[in-house]
Amino acid sequence: MRIDVVSIFPSYFDGLTLSLLGKAQHTGLLDLRVHDLRDWTHDRHRTVDDTPYGGGAGMVMKPEPWGLALDELASPRGGVRPTIVFPSPAGQVFTQATARELSTAEHLVFGCGRYEGIDERVFEYASALGDVRLLSLGDYVLNGGEVATMAMIEAIGRLIPGVVGNPESLVEESHEDGLLEYPSYTKPSVWRDRAVPDVLLSGNHGAIARWRREQQLERTRRRRPDLLPDDDAGA
Numbered sequence: 001m002r003i004d005v006v007s008i009f010p011s012y013f014d015g016l017t018l019s020l021l022g023k024a025q026h027t028g029l030l031d032l033r034v035h036d037l038r039d040w041t042h043d044r045h046r047t048v049d050d051t052p053y054g055g056g057a058g059m060v061m062k063p064e065p066w067g068l069a070l071d072e073l074a075s076p077r078g079g080v081r082p083t084i085v086f087p088s089p090a091g092q093v094f095t096q097a098t099a100r101e102l103s104t105a106e107h108l109v110f111g112c113g114r115y116e117g118i119d120e121r122v123f124e125y126a127s128a129l130g131d132v133r134l135l136s137l138g139d140y141v142l143n144g145g146e147v148a149t150m151a152m153i154e155a156i157g158r159l160i161p162g163v164v165g166n167p168e169s170l171v172e173e174s175h176e177d178g179l180l181e182y183p184s185y186t187k188p189s190v191w192r193d194r195a196v197p198d199v200l201l202s203g204n205h206g207a208i209a210r211w212r213r214e215q216q217l218e219r220t221r222r223r224r225p226d227l228l229p230d231d232d233a234g235a
Contacts, residue, residue: 001105001160002031004073005149006066007112008048010034012146016153024163032153040068049115058116066111066122074109074129082107082130086123087148089141091134094152098135102152103159110153112145178227180220182212 005013013034017025024030038046049059074082083105092098102108109130111118126132137148158164185196199211220227 001029001103001108001157003033003108003110003153003157005032005034005110005112005153006037006069006073007034007144007146007149008037008114009112009144009146010036013150016150020163021154021157024157024160027162029160029162030157035069035073037065037069040065040072052116056116060116061113061118061122063119063122063125066118067125069111070109070122070126070129074126076129077107080106082109083133084109084111084126084130085133085135085149085152086111086113086118086126087136087142087145087152088113088117088134089136089139091136094135094137094148094155096155099152099155100159102133102156108156110145110149112149114144177216179216180224180227182215182219 007013013032016022016032021030021032025032037048041047047062048065049061052058052060070084074084076082083102085102085108087110111122111126123132123134135148135152137151142148185200189196189201197211199207202208217228
């Protein structure tokens with residue numbers, strides 16, 4: 001998979017060279033390229049923002065640098081249209097299902113907004129080049145799109161086959177089946193007077209599977225009842 005990221009703060013993404021995603025880039029599973037939006041400006045101050053039409057506080061990112069960046073990075077290659085993602089608090093909520101869907105894409109382009117956002121015409125123009133997705137991590141506002149983009153890339157990248165060493169661990173994670181993950185324990189069996197549940201020491205794999213499922217349901221009901229069907233949420 002190829003991922004292009006456009007930001008005015010490209011050093012934000014240095015952390016993606018570490019751990020599993022860093023290894024995936026080294027082995028060729030992931031081709032991640034981070035670009036400075038200011039490289040597509042032509043004035044001496046490398047300006048990427050201006051005052052909003054209609055008045056109001058803050059600044060808006062200018063369309064032309066974005067247009068030039070998209071022309072270079074998001075033009076279809078070999079007939080394949082990229083998926084162009086703009087993190088936005090006005091977008092659809094990014095979920096595990098979204099991550100799994102995007103992990104099958106050949107080419108993703110992330111555009112990181114700043115200030116009061118990006119000129120709306122950029123999204124309209126981008127839709128002529130690829131499939132545009134405005135996505136939000138949740139109902140809150142960040143200073144820019146970089147943190148959200150990093151979270152999305154990590155969630156997507158780890159689902160690419162071969163990135164995570166044990167693919168079975170992906171199946172058992174929170175949200176993969178619509179529920180939160182069950183609690184995990186390791187040695188010692190007793191730590192500071194707190195014991196591991198007996199069932200996990202029993203060797204009875206059927207009983208362990210049932211216990212873990214019960215824990216998923218109980219934990220989800222207690223912490224995230226919105227994830228459960230109505231009949232389970234009230235049980």
